[in-house]
Amino acid sequence: MRVGAPMMDAEQAWADLQRIRVPQERVYDELERCTVTGRRGYLPIAAVMWLYLAVSGLDLPKWSLWATLAAYVGVLAAMGVRSSRKSRVRLHRSRYTWRVYAVFVVAAALGGASIGLSSWLVAWAEVPYGSLVQATICAGLFLLVTAPANRWAFAPMRHYGGRG
């Protein structure tokens, strides 16, 4: 909507362009605070993951394995909903960079690979309580990798947003 044609000099226009960046910085600050800080935020997810992998490695009937999988997905979904309700802001889709999508794909591949490889290793070494070892390896790897990967994914957004 063009309401009028006010006179505006370059100095003021420049100041306005700078003014635009300040609130957008607050959005990126909040995003970093919520998603990238530390490993504590990922502990509940790792705990649920550990529990699922430990239980699924037990010699249980097939229906209970499916029930465990359903419970695992349900708990993860509930955690996602809770996290979404707690968040104060959601970044606009146009601000996401290729790194975010890359992290999703690589995380899925790495997760699958770590489960498969640790399962093979445990079977090969004939380790007692194999599923517990496998669950510990996978959950540990998740905790080690997730925080730095998220930091890497979200780092360039601030500059990307600054251009837009």
Place this chain on the structure above:
Amino acid sequence: MSTPTGFDELIHPSTRLSVVALLAATEWADFPFIRDSLSLSDSALSKQLHTLEEARYLEIQKEGGGRKRRTKVRLTDRGRTAFEGHVAALRAIVEGAAKGPSSGGGAPPSQAATPRAHTVGRGPASTRPTRTEARR
């Protein structure tokens, strides 16, 4: 000096510009986050939000009830387009002044010709909305 196309006087006032700029980076933001980020009072922010809502630049959604009541604010496509047009107009003013001789509007700041990403958030104090500006 003529004003470039896209300059939007509705979002030109500093507080409204800050509100729209914040929302432009988000799918939605909740009311307390906007208020705290821009250091505004509830009433000052409400006033600006309703002005922008009347122009259909943003949508206000109220969710839940009682103590869990929550107000989410979302920039509409119309608001986003207006903001992008306004930013383009501001850039055109700065670039126009940097390229050619000033036509009475005053020379641009020395850094205007080379805006840099690392200046983000380190601008002069005047770039932050103040309580006085909030009343505009």
